[in-house]
Amino acid sequence: MTPAATSPETGTVEEAASGAVKRVAVIGAGTMGSGIAVVAARAGWPTTIYDLDETRVKNGIETARGFLAKSGKLGKLSASQVEAASANLTGTSRLADLADVDVVIEAVFEDLAVKKEVLAGLDGVIAPTALIHTNTSTLPVTAIAAGSVHPERVVGTHYCNPAPMMDLVEVAVSPRTSTAAIERTRDFLRRAGKTTVLTKDRPGFIVNRFLIPWENNCIRALEAGLGTVESIDAAVTGALGHPMGPFKLLDIVGLDIHHQVASRLYEQLRDPRFAPPPLVDRMIAAGDLGRKTGRGFYDYGDTKLFGS
Amino acid sequence: MGAFRTVAVLGLGLMGRGIAQVVAQAGVRVIAVETDQDRVDTGLAAVAAFLDEGVRRGKVTAEQRARTMEKITGTAVLADIAEADLVIEAVVENRDAKREVLAAVAAAVGPKAVIASNTSALSVTDLAEAVPAPERVAGLHFFNPAPLMPVVEVVAALQTARPVVETLVEFVGEIGKTPVEVKDRPGFLVNRLLMPYLNDVVAEFDADLASAEDIDLALKLGLGYRMGPLELLDLIGLDTHHHATTSAYEATLDPQFAPPPLLTQMVAAGFHGRKTGRGFRLGGTDTQEASR
Numbered sequence: 001m002t003p004a005a006t007s008p009e010t011g012t013v014e015e016a017a018s019g020a021v022k023r024v025a026v027i028g029a030g031t032m033g034s035g036i037a038v039v040a041a042r043a044g045w046p047t048t049i050y051d052l053d054e055t056r057v058k059n060g061i062e063t064a065r066g067f068l069a070k071s072g073k074l075g076k077l078s079a080s081q082v083e084a085a086s087a088n089l090t091g092t093s094r095l096a097d098l099a100d101v102d103v104v105i106e107a108v109f110e111d112l113a114v115k116k117e118v119l120a121g122l123d124g125v126i127a128p129t130a131l132i133h134t135n136t137s138t139l140p141v142t143a144i145a146a147g148s149v150h151p152e153r154v155v156g157t158h159y160c161n162p163a164p165m166m167d168l169v170e171v172a173v174s175p176r177t178s179t180a181a182i183e184r185t186r187d188f189l190r191r192a193g194k195t196t197v198l199t200k201d202r203p204g205f206i207v208n209r210f211l212i213p214w215e216n217n218c219i220r221a222l223e224a225g226l227g228t229v230e231s232i233d234a235a236v237t238g239a240l241g242h243p244m245g246p247f248k249l250l251d252i253v254g255l256d257i258h259h260q261v262a263s264r265l266y267e268q269l270r271d272p273r274f275a276p277p278p279l280v281d282r283m284i285a286a287g288d289l290g291r292k293t294g295r296g297f298y299d300y301g302d303t304k305l306f307g308s
Numbered sequence: 309m310g311a312f313r314t315v316a317v318l319g320l321g322l323m324g325r326g327i328a329q330v331v332a333q334a335g336v337r338v339i340a341v342e343t344d345q346d347r348v349d350t351g352l353a354a355v356a357a358f359l360d361e362g363v364r365r366g367k368v369t370a371e372q373r374a375r376t377m378e379k380i381t382g383t384a385v386l387a388d389i390a391e392a393d394l395v396i397e398a399v400v401e402n403r404d405a406k407r408e409v410l411a412a413v414a415a416a417v418g419p420k421a422v423i424a425s426n427t428s429a430l431s432v433t434d435l436a437e438a439v440p441a442p443e444r445v446a447g448l449h450f451f452n453p454a455p456l457m458p459v460v461e462v463v464a465a466l467q468t469a470r471p472v473v474e475t476l477v478e479f480v481g482e483i484g485k486t487p488v489e490v491k492d493r494p495g496f497l498v499n500r501l502l503m504p505y506l507n508d509v510v511a512e513f514d515a516d517l518a519s520a521e522d523i524d525l526a527l528k529l530g531l532g533y534r535m536g537p538l539e540l541l542d543l544i545g546l547d548t549h550h551h552a553t554t555s556a557y558e559a560t561l562d563p564q565f566a567p568p569p570l571l572t573q574m575v576a577a578g579f580h581g582r583k584t585g586r587g588f589r590l591g592g593t594d595t596q597e598a599s600r
Contacts, residue, residue, distance in 0.1 A: 160530055168529035196527055197522035206518055207530035214505050217564075217566070227490060227497050236486040238459030239451045239498040243532035273504075273564065 021188055021211070025050055025101040027118055029060025029091070032135055034109035034165030036062045040105070042077070043192040044131055049091045050098060057091035067164055077208075095125050102127075103188055105157065107135040115139065116147030123149050131184055133157040137208060138264040141201040142174035152178040155185045158205055169194045170205045185286075187231035203268040211263050213273040218246035220277050229297045249296035251290035255283050310334075311479035312422070314477045316392035317339060318409060319441070320351025320382075323426055324398035324455030331396075332379035333372070333455070336485040339389050340382045348382035355380065358455065358536070359461045386416050390407045393418070394479065396448055398426040401551070406430065407438035414439045422472055424448035428499060429555040433465040443469040448475055449496055460485045494556035502562035503553045507571070509537040515572040520588045538588035542581035546588075549573045 025038040026033045028049040038046040041064065049060045065086045072082035098104065104126060106118050119132060129173075132154045134144045141156035148154055156172030169189050173182055182198070189196045199205045204212060218232055227235065233245025250258055259276045266274040283289070283296065290296030316339040317328040324340070328351075333340045342348045354367075356377060362368035381388075389395060395413050399405055406425060413423055423445045425435050436445035447463025460480045464473045473489065480487035490497040513520060524536020541549055550567050555566035574580075574587070581587035 166529070168526060170526060170530075180479065192440040195525065197518060197526040198525070200516065203515060206523055206526035209510060209512065209517070210505060210527060213508060214501070217501055217504060221497065221501060225491070225499065226493060227488065230492075231488045232497065232501075233492075234486055235459055235461070235498050236501065237489075238486050239457060240502065241534040262469060273508075 021045060021102040021191075023048070023101040023103075025098045027051075027103045027104060027106045027122075029056045030064075030107065030109075031063075032161065032163060033105075034060040034063040034181060035067070035161070036105050036107055036135065036159055037061075037089060038067050038085070038193070039159075040103075040147055041085045042068070042081075044084075044088070046088050048098060048101065048241070049089065050095065051091075052091065052093060054091075054093050057093055061089050061091045071164075092272050095121055098122070098125055100127075101130060103131045103133065105133040105135060105209075110136060111136060112139050112143055115144045119144060119154065128212035129153070131155065132180060133185065133186070135159055137205075138261055139201065140174075140192060140203070140268070141172045142176065145174050146177055151176040153181045156179050156205070157185065157189065158207075158278035161209070167193075168207075169193045169196050170207065171196045171198050172201045172205050173198065174201045203265045208261060208265065212265055215246050215250055215258065216262060216273060216275070216277055219250075219279055222247075223277060223279050251298055251300075252288045252297035254292055254304040255296055258287050259284060309541065310336060310482050311475050312336065312394040313391045314394075315337065315415075316389035316395045316417075318389075318395065318397045318413065319399035320347060320354070320519070321398065321400075322448060323454060324396075325336055325351045325354050325361050326356075326452070327396055327398055327426065327450050328380055328481050329358060329376065329525055330422060330450070330485070332376045334377065335375075336483070338380045339392055340380050341386060341389060342382070342384055348384055352377075352380065353380050379481075386412055389413070389416050390418070391419055394422045396534065397426045398450075401427060403430055403434065404431050406435055410435055410445070411438050416442070420444070422446070422475065424476065426450055429495070429552040431479060431558075431559070431573050432463045433467065436465045436467045442467040444472055446472055446477060447492065447496070448480070449490075451498070458486050459498070461490045461498065462487050463490050463492050463496055465492045494559040494561050495552070499552060499556075503549070503556055506537055506541055506549060507553060507568050509563065510541070510571050510588075511568040514568060528537065536589075542587035545583055546571060547575050547580045 005145040024045040025045045026037045027050050029049050037047050037049050038149055049057055051057045051060060057266060068082050068085050074080055079124045104122060106115060108114055108118055126148055134141060134156055137158055145151035145154035155177055158170040159165035160168050171185055186196050221227060222232060229247045233247050236242050259280050262274055262276040287293055288295045294300045314337045315331045317324050318331045319340045320340055320342045328338050328340045341350055359368055359373040359376060363370055363373050395417060397409055399409050410423060423439060425432055425447050426449060427447060428449055432447035436442035445465060446468045449461035449463060451457035462473060462480060477487040477489060495503055513523060518579050520538045524538050527533050527536050550571055551566050553567050578584055579586040
């Protein structure tokens with residue numbers, strides 16, 4: 001057991017453990033933030049979305065409510081569940097409004113300085129016993145936690161996209177994270193309907209740690225002429241039972257996003273397996289980012305090409 | 309008219325019997341060869357048992373089962389394959405053994421018969437070299453269990469004639485599988501991609517990234533994989549993977565294929581996965597390495 005995290009003027013994180021979570025805040029009203037807000041609101045917690053200006057806040061709430069309404073239409077939630085979850089959602093652009101939350105989930109732009117600043121800003125506002133979750137995919141949780149005067153209550157919680165639909169949350173633990181914070185985090189996520197796995201704070205955690213070199217290897221096999229886009233996808237889905245082949249997946253993720261994640265992991269690990277293969281650079285240079293541009297490894301033919 | 313009329317399958321181990329079944333199920337005559345009659349009987353009984361299970365689960369009708377078994381003739385005499393126009397070799401994964409068998413096959417069949425090896429880890433080019441007229445030799449890599457896995461890699465050796473590859477691609481389609489044409493490189497395509505991933509997972513597990521359970525769970529839930537990498541290794545057999553990845557490493561000197569030390573230790577300890585009851589996800593708390 002890790003010794004209980006203590007702070008002379010504030011008591012222990014454990015003291016808050018018995019208290020159930022009553023209010024949740026999500027910092028950042030983007031895709032991940034609004035998705036995570038859906039998760040919390042749907043689980044029954046009053047949830048406040050915070051962002052820098054009212055327009056972003058409004059958009060975030062609209063996105064979250066829109067998702068809930070769609071769940072209702074698809075029969076995933078009853079009308080009363082949609083109504084209750086939607087009513088749980090509020091928004092603010094004033095940090096002071098978050099004073100009484102028990103869990104803050106930070107889901108701002110994937111930039112270390114920005115995330116640290118967010119945590120530093122929370123220090124003076126929220127209770128020292130409140131949990132801080134940071135939703136990062138490629139940044140070190142330990143470095144983000146260093147932005148807080150209470151790093152022991154900072155836990156990495158990496159949601160998969162789309163957050164309301166994907167069961168998995170990777171719980172990443174820094175050397176400074178307290179055992180109580182880990183336990184409370186897992187309990188919170190369990191109540192939110194998520195399945196958690198516990199991982200050390202290492203680049204890529206579990207999923208991206210293994211996915212990125214896998215996809216890079218598939219791209220290199222393509223570059224080396226070991227197969228075609230179609231044959232490699234067919235071989236992988238057929239022989240390994242993956243739900244989709246590497247190139248179909250890369251087209252969905254976006255070549256630019258793959259490049260960004262791979263580069264960030266490479267910068268931290270200095271292991272050439274993580275370095276994006278040259279073909280990815282070429283495709284990005286050509287504007288072939290995947291489905292979103294109508295062309296990636298496959299041609300989706302639904303976007304007008306230049307000159308067509 | 310199919311690509312081949314009579315297919316000989318050599319070796320009725322796990323792979324050979326599955327291949328014999330797949331080919332016979334497609335209505336093609338199969339000559340199933342083993343080294344003695346006992347092995348022939350065991351192999352054919354296993355095919356019958358697999359089909360019985362299929363009947364019980366409603367995947368195969370009793371009539372299909374009977375017709376499949378009728379198509380297979382067992383023999384312990386290699387000369388009986390004389391009529392075969394395709395031979396699929398599925399004997400033990402050992403270079404010398406396979407080269408010897410392939411040379412004997414070449415002496416037993418007509419000069420135009422296509423000779424295929426179901427090797428997963430050996431060089432098809434090197435195996436073909438043991439056969440007179442090697443242009444008719446290729447790899448036909450089935451995955452385990454052959455009756456259920458939808459993909460077959462068609463491996464062109466350096467010597468393989470183009471029409472032989474094309475005929476094999478056609479044949480794989482006829483027996484209801486998806487052909488994937490691949491180069492004769494270590495691991496071909498699927499294992500070339502799979503082995504570094506499995507090695508990487510073992511190394512990170514050894515480095516305490518997360519528990520074996522959580523690594524498997526994360527990859528299943530996060531990526532929709534049917535099996536996590538460590539339970540997959542238990543299924544494949546740690547010894548089998550160790551052998552394959554060591555072969556690939558020796559052939560490429562690429563560190564991605566080098567067996568991670570924990571894998572080597574577990575193989576040395578006899579923790580081979582399901583077949584020995586101990587592995588990454590098996591064996592309980594007494595399996596010190598795997599229970600952290």
